[in-house]
Amino acid sequence: MATITASAPRVALPGVLGRPALRKLLVLALAAAVLVPIANAQWASGSWPQALTVDLSKPLGSASNWIIDNRDSHPLFLYFFGYISNAVVISVRAVYLTLLAAGWAGVTAAAALVAWRVAGVRLALGTGAAFLACGLLGMWVPTMQTLALMVAAVLASVVVGALLGLAAGLSDRMDRALRPVLDTMQVLPAFAYLLPVVLVFGIGVPAAVLATVVYAAPPMARLTSLGLRGADPEVLEAVDSLGATARQRLLTARIPLARKDLLLGLNQTIMMALSMVVIASVIGAGGLGDRVYQALASVDVGAALAAGIPIVLLAVVLDRVTAAAGEGLGGERRGVSGWAYAAAATVAVALAARLADRLDWPSGWTVGIAEPVNRAVDWMTAHLYSGVPYIGGTADWAGHFTTWVLDPVRSGLQWLPWWAVLLMVAALAWLIGTWRTALTAVLAMATIGVLGVWKPSLDTLSQVLAAVAVTLVLGFATGIAAARSDRFEKALRPVLDVFQTMPQFVYLIPVVALFGVGRAPAVVAAIVYALPAVVRITAQGLRQVDPAAMESARSLGATSGQQLRQVQLPLARPALLLAVNQGVVLVLAVVIIGGLVGGGALGYNVVFGLAQGDLATGLVAGLAIVCLGLMLDRVTQPTERRARKGA
Numbered sequence: 001m002a003t004i005t006a007s008a009p010r011v012a013l014p015g016v017l018g019r020p021a022l023r024k025l026l027v028l029a030l031a032a033a034v035l036v037p038i039a040n041a042q043w044a045s046g047s048w049p050q051a052l053t054v055d056l057s058k059p060l061g062s063a064s065n066w067i068i069d070n071r072d073s074h075p076l077f078l079y080f081f082g083y084i085s086n087a088v089v090i091s092v093r094a095v096y097l098t099l100l101a102a103g104w105a106g107v108t109a110a111a112a113l114v115a116w117r118v119a120g121v122r123l124a125l126g127t128g129a130a131f132l133a134c135g136l137l138g139m140w141v142p143t144m145q146t147l148a149l150m151v152a153a154v155l156a157s158v159v160v161g162a163l164l165g166l167a168a169g170l171s172d173r174m175d176r177a178l179r180p181v182l183d184t185m186q187v188l189p190a191f192a193y194l195l196p197v198v199l200v201f202g203i204g205v206p207a208a209v210l211a212t213v214v215y216a217a218p219p220m221a222r223l224t225s226l227g228l229r230g231a232d233p234e235v236l237e238a239v240d241s242l243g244a245t246a247r248q249r250l251l252t253a254r255i256p257l258a259r260k261d262l263l264l265g266l267n268q269t270i271m272m273a274l275s276m277v278v279i280a281s282v283i284g285a286g287g288l289g290d291r292v293y294q295a296l297a298s299v300d301v302g303a304a305l306a307a308g309i310p311i312v313l314l315a316v317v318l319d320r321v322t323a324a325a326g327e328g329l330g331g332e333r334r335g336v337s338g339w340a341y342a343a344a345a346t347v348a349v350a351l352a353a354r355l356a357d358r359l360d361w362p363s364g365w366t367v368g369i370a371e372p373v374n375r376a377v378d379w380m381t382a383h384l385y386s387g388v389p390y391i392g393g394t395a396d397w398a399g400h401f402t403t404w405v406l407d408p409v410r411s412g413l414q415w416l417p418w419w420a421v422l423l424m425v426a427a428l429a430w431l432i433g434t435w436r437t438a439l440t441a442v443l444a445m446a447t448i449g450v451l452g453v454w455k456p457s458l459d460t461l462s463q464v465l466a467a468v469a470v471t472l473v474l475g476f477a478t479g480i481a482a483a484r485s486d487r488f489e490k491a492l493r494p495v496l497d498v499f500q501t502m503p504q505f506v507y508l509i510p511v512v513a514l515f516g517v518g519r520a521p522a523v524v525a526a527i528v529y530a531l532p533a534v535v536r537i538t539a540q541g542l543r544q545v546d547p548a549a550m551e552s553a554r555s556l557g558a559t560s561g562q563q564l565r566q567v568q569l570p571l572a573r574p575a576l577l578l579a580v581n582q583g584v585v586l587v588l589a590v591v592i593i594g595g596l597v598g599g600g601a602l603g604y605n606v607v608f609g610l611a612q613g614d615l616a617t618g619l620v621a622g623l624a625i626v627c628l629g630l631m632l633d634r635v636t637q638p639t640e641r642r643a644r645k646g647a
Contacts, residue, residue, distance in 0.1 A: 522594020541575020
């Protein structure tokens, strides 16, 4: 006879203990009650204790000197890194010489014809106009340099990313191994990638291209894996029933079914590569980014804008063309014969330009905007920076923001005992995630202290917190308005599209023109850069709320405001948390770059290390940036289980 065992009834925890969040806080409070007195007695409160700091400047300096001394003689550099460096240089030079040989007419015709074949006449005209504008601004040669770097970097990124994505898409073990690595890489600011490659390859094109490959490959890997894993099971089963081998199933079913994801991965890789190539100008990439960098260094806003406009035009064209390819637009124009005609037309235009000796952009066909822009900036400096009746000027606003917001937040963070900062990080990460995410966040923050850059990191953190607060207020308000008004959302969409395609570097140009240099302009640039993503995610999350829930609320007589507060916002919680996470990650990326325009803190240390050849200082700051990015991501990234529960 079977024995029936009754499970013991679950006893509900009383009061406070019945709430998971309060239980976690209680555990942290008990741990703090035990550990804080010990830490306080051993190392005292205040800033990070010197006894817990490890000075890495000497070993990093020694390693840097050894690499520099042995770069031309050691077998590791001669027969491995040297070959990689030479291959990169040869590839970039070959692409650049090809572009120059095609001439401005051939390159413009090729770009316009590709856009026509992919997306139609309208985008073709826009593409041709964009390339002509680059020449009219006197930036044809820098544009070709940037394109050459882009082509080499994107090809390598696509190959590396596709291979990694293929492995992750076909192997569960590889997917589990790669996922945390890709997650971490995609939250790190671009600046964090520069110093390691500079240490190995030195300043120049190889370091710039390889940093770009490392930065741009993760989206391709992730989306390739996602596309392969998301293939329709019924189609795969039908292919298996026909006796297809694993290779045939991959080539005839999985990859074709994943085409949309693969093209989206290509789009994301191209956009991230352009952003990184521009930033890599600080390590000798050349091209348009170098023109912007040199102009910003001398606060020459006109020259920076003249180089910044082609960057924006390139970004918009590349985004539109690759997005159109992914959406399957212009399918009727994709025949092989059509591409053959386009190639023939490109060759004909290039040959005509060569026969007419018109390969170089005519010097008389340029429009200089630097001088009038600088005159406009001088006028703004004289009339708008300060002394404007009633409202003050832009410099006054920046000064007030620094005095009333940035300085108090920085002073408050640096005043807190180090253990209090760690406890706050642990509490936030554990409340929104699990104990593992809390442990990761605390270890990342503690590593910053061990590296000896506690105060500069808190300075950077204060700028991030201030920028994120403003970004979320503006982003949530705008996103709610876009979700509730189709007309407003339709008008806002092209603006968000353009802003989301612009590289990070470009945002520094207008803020320097309006606010000068300092921490406040860096924060403003970060806000403008992160705002489109927050707006878009918020609007999308609110629009995807279950219509049945909304209809139920309306049937009960709920007002518009009640529907928003009691139905839409609670149900859209996962999207809102994602908006917070993306806002934090994007803000950090630009705050770090703000070191170029007086942002100070960790960004300045990286720039100083690169400019002065002090790679020890730069590498320590780079490691701290990695830890800060990891901590902020873990503090704002909910686990899937909690996100589903919130939904």
